[in-house]
Amino acid sequence: MMSLNEVKLSSVRFKDIVLKQYLYKLKGHSGWIHSLILIQLISLLFSMSPMGGMSSGGDSFHININTYTGDAFLVLTMIWMAVMTSFLGSQAYRSIDFSLVSNRITSYVSNAALILTFAVYAGITGTLMSLLQRMVLVKSLGESEFIFGGVQMAPWDILLSIFVATLYLLLLASVTYLIQMVSALNKAAGIALGVFILAFGFGWIRIFEFKVENVLLFYTAESSLGLFALKVIGSVVLLLGLSMLISGRMEVKR
Amino acid sequence: MSFIEVHDLKKTYGNIQAIHDLSFAIEENTITGLIGRNGAGKTTLLRMIAGHLKPTQGEIKVLARDPFDDLAVAGNMIFVDDTMVFPDSLTLVNILKEAAAFYPYWDSRIADGLFDYFRLNPQQRHGNLSKGSKSIFNAIIGIASRCPLTLMDEPTTGMDSAVRKDFYRALLKDYIDHPRTVILSSHLLGELEDILEDILLLDQGTKRAHRSILEMKEYALGFRGNAQVIREKLLCRLEEEEILYQEEFAKGSLYLVAETEHLPEGYEKLRQHEVEIVPVGIDDLCIYLTAGKKGGIDDVFKRG
Numbered sequence: 001m002m003s004l005n006e007v008k009l010s011s012v013r014f015k016d017i018v019l020k021q022y023l024y025k026l027k028g029h030s031g032w033i034h035s036l037i038l039i040q041l042i043s044l045l046f047s048m049s050p051m052g053g054m055s056s057g058g059d060s061f062h063i064n065i066n067t068y069t070g071d072a073f074l075v076l077t078m079i080w081m082a083v084m085t086s087f088l089g090s091q092a093y094r095s096i097d098f099s100l101v102s103n104r105i106t107s108y109v110s111n112a113a114l115i116l117t118f119a120v121y122a123g124i125t126g127t128l129m130s131l132l133q134r135m136v137l138v139k140s141l142g143e144s145e146f147i148f149g150g151v152q153m154a155p156w157d158i159l160l161s162i163f164v165a166t167l168y169l170l171l172l173a174s175v176t177y178l179i180q181m182v183s184a185l186n187k188a189a190g191i192a193l194g195v196f197i198l199a200f201g202f203g204w205i206r207i208f209e210f211k212v213e214n215v216l217l218f219y220t221a222e223s224s225l226g227l228f229a230l231k232v233i234g235s236v237v238l239l240l241g242l243s244m245l246i247s248g249r250m251e252v253k254r
Numbered sequence: 255m256s257f258i259e260v261h262d263l264k265k266t267y268g269n270i271q272a273i274h275d276l277s278f279a280i281e282e283n284t285i286t287g288l289i290g291r292n293g294a295g296k297t298t299l300l301r302m303i304a305g306h307l308k309p310t311q312g313e314i315k316v317l318a319r320d321p322f323d324d325l326a327v328a329g330n331m332i333f334v335d336d337t338m339v340f341p342d343s344l345t346l347v348n349i350l351k352e353a354a355a356f357y358p359y360w361d362s363r364i365a366d367g368l369f370d371y372f373r374l375n376p377q378q379r380h381g382n383l384s385k386g387s388k389s390i391f392n393a394i395i396g397i398a399s400r401c402p403l404t405l406m407d408e409p410t411t412g413m414d415s416a417v418r419k420d421f422y423r424a425l426l427k428d429y430i431d432h433p434r435t436v437i438l439s440s441h442l443l444g445e446l447e448d449i450l451e452d453i454l455l456l457d458q459g460t461k462r463a464h465r466s467i468l469e470m471k472e473y474a475l476g477f478r479g480n481a482q483v484i485r486e487k488l489l490c491r492l493e494e495e496e497i498l499y500q501e502e503f504a505k506g507s508l509y510l511v512a513e514t515e516h517l518p519e520g521y522e523k524l525r526q527h528e529v530e531i532v533p534v535g536i537d538d539l540c541i542y543l544t545a546g547k548k549g550g551i552d553d554v555f556k557r558g
Contacts, residue, residue, distance in 0.1 A: 009330050010329065010330060010359075011329075012325050012330070017325060017329065020355050023355075024341075024352050025341065027341075027343070027344065027348070028340070028342075028343050028344050028352070029341055029343055031342065031343035032343075095338075096339045098306065099333075099337075099338040099339055099340065100332075100356045101325075101356045102325075103325045103328050104323050105323075105325075251307050251308055
């Protein structure tokens with residue numbers, strides 16, 4: 001029986017759903033942003049203590065050199081990124097999409113957009129934190145102490161730092177996502193892939209005579225920014241494409 | 255063209271056959287109860303209709319489309335079950351707000367009204383809800399989203415009986431105001447019976463019956479009385495598969511349930527021999543129709 005109030009079919013646009021899912025998950029996972037802020041504040045504490053130093057002196061003078069590093073920001077931010085990405089790729093989190101309107105492609109694309117957003121955010125805040133570190137160090141300087149390298153960073157250097165950090169985070173995220181996708185298909189294969197990538201990436205294994213000294217060098221040793229960006233973006237597209245192919249082999253929700 | 259069409263559907267998980275030889279059609283704007291015992295294939299069937307699982311063989315058409323991984327079907331469908339997950343950073347009231355964006359016919363008045371009525375805490379997180387409250391919340395989303403295709407897999411899990419009744423009433427009221435195609439799965443009919451129009455009864459992965467509630471009410475009749483009389487006048491004139499159930503409930507007394515359409519003419523005359531003829535409730539009927547063997551749990555103990 002027809003009725004005036006009958007619910008009618010609505011047309012569904014791919015773009016709309018992706019955007020809605022993206023915004024929904026951005027709000028829904030905002031707790032992760034808070035965890036990143038916390039992590040970065042903790043790493044600020046770590047980086048306040050010198051990681052190395054030397055001192056020498058004579059009868060009339062004494063020199064003490066302390067080395068500070070922002071590595072803690074990078075390492076902890078990278079760990080955060082890897083954890084967050086593997087959450088996003090997990091079955092439980094993918095079910096979040098399928099509890100409302102979704103198909104595999106929209107879920108995948110909105111996740112990719114989310115990863116990109118988080119990488120940019122972490123890249124920016126990570127860089128700003130290292131600026132903050134310098135400022136705090138300057139404030140804590142005692143009498144007859146001074147800082148090498150200056151307090152200010154050129155705006156160009158800041159942008160460069162953000163860009164490079166974001167690219168590294170993206171690379172890490174796409175590797176993590178691929179591992180998560182393979183695990184969803186087969187747990188053992190996922191673990192094996194993770195161990196393999198870790199060992200391969202850091203050059204701990206050799207295959208016959210072909211010794212992969214250090215796959216990471218492919219990226220880290222690149223001195224041209226353009227080529228570096230191209231290498232990373234190419235790898236990211238390849239890795240994410242691969243995880244999309246793998247997720248396409250699975251049933252939507254198990 | 256029916257809203258949902260299923261032909262020779264088959265679904266296997268490895269060696270296990272979950273669904274086989276299943277064909278049926280569901281018309282637009284009906285409420286169908288998907289009834290079956292544990293493991294009858296209800297959830298598998300619903301997930302295939304929702305497009306979450308791919309059939310091993312056969313086909314499903316929803317709105318004349320293959321629903322598997324199809325956005326057009328997904329956008330017009332909601333699948334309510336206990337595996338629904340919502341982000342932990344959102345409170346319940348925020349989830350309602352966010353979910354509204356996905357559904358063009360979302361009714362926030364109904365959503366808020368039901369939310370208040372069932373006294374859910376707006377500041378709570380979905381992951382911390384009790385089983386019953388989670389089911390209530392998921393059901394509210396299912397009703398308020400007003401999707402042309404609303405699938406609910408055991409929506410009342412964990413709800414107490416008062417809440418179950420209220421939920422069925424709310425669903426029925428909203429359905430009458432805004433007709434849509436609803437499939438509700440359950441292993442027990444009891445309270446569900448009053449809101450359903452059709453019943454699709456599954457047994458061990460295949461269809462046992464697909465009829466309207468009215469037809470189901472007339473599907474069988476029960477005969478209660480002297481065992482000898484019933485055996486002589488009725489039992490011997492029926493084929494084995496036309497007898498749905500028989501039970502000796504006291505010495506020399508028999509209760510027999512048989513399919514109405516196969517009853518011999520003049521069966522009413524049994525009343526003269528003090529045989530009671532009684533209608534068979536739909537939930538009992540469904541149990542008889544899906545019973546593994548003739549007899550029941552009693553027979554297990556007899557053999558022992």
